[in-house]
Amino acid sequence: MGNLLIGFLIDTITMNFLSNKSTSYNRCTPAREGILANKTNAMHVDGIYYYMEKILAYIHASAAYRQGIFGQGILVAVLDTGIYPHSDLQGRIRGFRDYIRQRQQPYDDNGHGTHISGIIGAGGKGAVHGVAPGCYLQGYKVLDKNGNGKILDICQAVEDIMKYNQNHAQKIRVINISVGMRERVRPELQQRLLRSVEQAWDQGIVVLAAAGNNGPGENTVTSPGVSKKIITVGSLDTINERKREPSLYSGRGPTESCVVKPEILMPGTDIISCGTRPGTYIRKSGTSMAVPVVSGMIALLLCKYPAMMPNEVKLQLYRSADHSGIDESFKCWGTVDLQRLLSVYQM
Numbered sequence: 001m002g003n004l005l006i007g008f009l010i011d012t013i014t015m016n017f018l019s020n021k022s023t024s025y026n027r028c029t030p031a032r033e034g035i036l037a038n039k040t041n042a043m044h045v046d047g048i049y050y051y052m053e054k055i056l057a058y059i060h061a062s063a064a065y066r067q068g069i070f071g072q073g074i075l076v077a078v079l080d081t082g083i084y085p086h087s088d089l090q091g092r093i094r095g096f097r098d099y100i101r102q103r104q105q106p107y108d109d110n111g112h113g114t115h116i117s118g119i120i121g122a123g124g125k126g127a128v129h130g131v132a133p134g135c136y137l138q139g140y141k142v143l144d145k146n147g148n149g150k151i152l153d154i155c156q157a158v159e160d161i162m163k164y165n166q167n168h169a170q171k172i173r174v175i176n177i178s179v180g181m182r183e184r185v186r187p188e189l190q191q192r193l194l195r196s197v198e199q200a201w202d203q204g205i206v207v208l209a210a211a212g213n214n215g216p217g218e219n220t221v222t223s224p225g226v227s228k229k230i231i232t233v234g235s236l237d238t239i240n241e242r243k244r245e246p247s248l249y250s251g252r253g254p255t256e257s258c259v260v261k262p263e264i265l266m267p268g269t270d271i272i273s274c275g276t277r278p279g280t281y282i283r284k285s286g287t288s289m290a291v292p293v294v295s296g297m298i299a300l301l302l303c304k305y306p307a308m309m310p311n312e313v314k315l316q317l318y319r320s321a322d323h324s325g326i327d328e329s330f331k332c333w334g335t336v337d338l339q340r341l342l343s344v345y346q347m
Contacts, residue, residue, distance in 0.1 A: 051270075051271070051272045052119075052122075052127075052128055052129050052130075052272065052273075053129070055131075055267050055271070055293065056129065056131065058267065058337070059131070059266075059293065059297060059336070059337045059338055060337040060338045060339040061131060061300075061338055063337075063338045063339040063342060063343075064300045064303075064304075064338045064342060067304070067342075069300050069303050069304050069342070070132060070133050070134030070135075070300070070303070071121065071131075071132030071133065071134040071135030071296065071299040071300050071303050072134035072135070072303060073134075073135075073170070073303060073306075074132065074134075074135045074136070074173050074174065074299040074302050074303050075094060075135070075136045075137075075138055075170055075171065075172045075173060075174075076120055076121065076132075076135050076136070076137055076138070076172070076173070076174040076175075076176060076295055076296075076299055077137075077138045077139075077140055077157075077161050077172045077174065077175045077176065078113055078116055078117050078120070078137055078138070078139050078140065078176045078178075078292075079140045079142050079154060079157050079158075079175065079176065079177050079179065080112055080113030080116055080117075080139070080140075080141070080142070080143060080176075080178060080179065081108050081109070081110035081111065081112045081113040081114075081141060081143040081144075081145070081147060082096070082098070082106065082107050082108035082109065082110070082113045082114070082139055082141040082143075083096065083106045083107075083108055083113055083114055083117050083137060083139035084106070084107060084108040084111070084114040084274070084275075084276040085106050086114060086118065086122075086126075086274040086275070086276075086278075087125060087126050087278065087279070088118055088122040088123060088125055088126040088127065088128045088130075088274050089114075089117060089118065089121070089122055089123065089137070089274060090123065090125060091123065092117075092121050092122070092123055092135070092136060092137050093106055093117075093136075093137050093138075093139065094136040094137060094138050095138040095139070096138070096139045096140075096141070097138075097139070097140050097141065097157070097160065098141045099140070099141060099142050099149075099153040099156065099157060100141055100142070100143070100144050100149070100153075101141075106139055107141075108141075108276050109144075109145040109276075110143065110144075110145050110146070110147055110276075111275060111276045111282060112143070112147060112178070112284070112288065113139060113141070113143070114273075114274050114275065114276050115271075115273040115274060115275075115282055115284050115289070116176060116178050116273075116288060116289070116291070116292045117130075117137050117139070117273075117274065117292075118130055118273035118274035119131065119271065119273050119289065119292035119293060119296065120132060120135065120137065120176065120292040120295050120296045120299070121133060121134075121135045121136070121137050121296065121299070122273070122274060126279070127281055128272070128273050128274055128281065130292075130296055131292070131293055131295075131296025131297055131299070131300070132295075132296040132297075132299035132300050132303075134303070135296070135299040135303075138172060140157040140160070140161070142154050142157050142179075143179065149179070151181065151185065151189045151190075151192065151193050152189075152192070154177070154179070154193060154196070155192055155193055155196040158175065158196040158197060158199075158200050159196060161175060161200060161205065162199065162200055162203055162205070165203070165204075165205070171204075171205075172205060173204075173205060173206060173299070173302050174205070174206045174207075174208070174295050174298055174299055174302070175197075175200060175205055175206070175207045175208065176208055176291055176292055176295040177197070177207065177208065177209040177210070177224060177291070178209075178210045178287075178288035178289075178291045178292065179209075179210065179288070180209070180210055180212040180222025180223060180224075180225060180251075181193070181222055181223040181224075185223075190223050193223055193224050194223065194224055194226070194227050196224075197209070197224045197227055197229075197230050198227055198229045198230070201229045201230055201310050202229075204309055204310065205310065206231065206298055206302075206310045206313050206314075207224075207227075207229075207230040207231070207310070208230065208231045208232070208233060208291050208294055208295050208298070209222075209224045209225040209227070209230055209231075209232055209233070209291065210222070210225060210232070210233060210251075210286070210287040210288050210290070210291050211225050211232050211233060211234040211235070211250055211251035211252070211261065211262040211287045212225060212250075212251035212287060213249040213250065213251065213286050213287055214249075214251050215234075215246075215247070215248060215249050215250045215251050215252050216246075216248045216249075216250070216252060217252065218252055218253065218254065219252075219253065219254065219255060219256060220251040220252055221251040221252065221253055221255055221261045221262065222251060225251065225261060225262065226255045226256070226257070226259070226261060228257065228259050229310075231263055231264065231294065231313075231314060231317065232261045232262040232263055232264075233262050233263075233264050233265070233266055233287060233290045233291045233293075233294050234246060234247070234250040234251060234252070234262035234264070234265045234266075234268075234287055234290060234332065235247040235249070235250040235265065235266070235267070235268025235269060235285075235286065235287045235289070235290040236250075236265050236266060236267050236268060236269070236290070236335065237269045243325050244265065244324075244325040244326045244335055245327075246265055246326065246327070246330045247268060247269055247285075247287075249286070249287075250262070250265070250268070250287055250290075251287065252330065252331075253331060253332075254331065260331050260332060260333075261332075262287075262332055263314075263317065263318070263321075263332060263333045264294055264317060264321065264332065264333060264334070264335065264336060265290070265326065265330075265332055265334065265335050266290040266291075266293040266294055266335060266336075267289075267290060267293060268285060268286055268287055268288070268289040268290030268293075269285040269289075270283055270285055271283065271284060271285065271289040273289075294336070297336065297338060297341060298313055300338060300341075300342070301313065301316065301341055301342060304342055316341060317333065317336055317341070318333055320336050320337075320340035320341045320343075321333035321334035321335065321336050322334045322335055322336070322337075322340070323335075
């Protein structure tokens with residue numbers, strides 16, 4: 001049966017989001033389930049724009065935008081369920097590759113990848129303004145309509161990205177992997193995945209992965225987030241600068257190698273982003289949603305400092321991280337805002 005064992009998949013990856021937190025909204029329908037219709041600054045789209053504005057305010061995105069830094073010229077790869085050409089992503093999608101059905105044109109039969117892409121780089125023409133609205137996105141569909149896929153497809157996608165960079169002047173600088181391995185995966189497959197992402201890192205690509213949603217116990221970070229090299233992101237429930245509360249579901253370290261993971265925590269609960277039908281938006285929660293916030297921030301950082309290498313990016317995150325307001329029992333570097341991230345780097 002190849003890579004299958006009776007009863008479960010041994011080479012399966014899955015999305016790191018909580019499906020029971022997923023809610024769809026049409027652009028012109030009445031607000032409901034937490035949409036802030038009574039907020040005068042919620043613009044005209046049932047409060048959806050207010051939600052991204054809140055995240056952008058939390059990370060001090062204006063510190064980048066005031067300098068004319070929007071991520072322009074930075075190419076971000078999204079390994080996920082695909083990308084639907086939503087109006088908020090118009091002009092942002094630079095390329096697409098499908099490992100599931102081998103289609104040529106961008107599509108997303110699940111919605112997870114489109115949601116992630118909107119958080120990273122939606123241009124703000126509709127309701128969603130991504131963190132890096134000037135960056136470009138390249139979609140690699142490695143998950144099917146149910147959110148499942150094979151580890152070997154992830155590995156192949158990462159290898160294809162490295163080949164792409166060898167043949168193109170505009171290189172992919174960031175890889176967003178908002179997926180993780182399920183339990184009971186063959187060790188050799190896990191090692192293959194870790195080798196792939198670490199090789200990409202060594203070749204100059206910043207790789208980010210989700211911590212997974214298996215918390216709150218220790219050693220619950222999913223692969224490839226356990227890698228010592230790449231950046232792993234966990235989720236915050238609150239975005240209050242005085243009290244930053246990690247999500248109970250967020251995977252925690254230390255890893256089996258005694259590495260502190262995740263390094264960074266970012267908002268990941270009740271995030272609203274692009275849907276897979278015209279004029280629709282969807283709310284999702286999970287560490288999947290926290291990763292693209294950091295991916296977008298790194299796109300802005302690389303826009304300002306294009307010569308930075310992955311290890312320098314990671315050191316910059318460490319230097320600018322703030323652990324205040326986070327319970328001491330949650331071991332991580334902390335959370336990051338763009339005012340600190342863009343200002344403490346020494347050339």
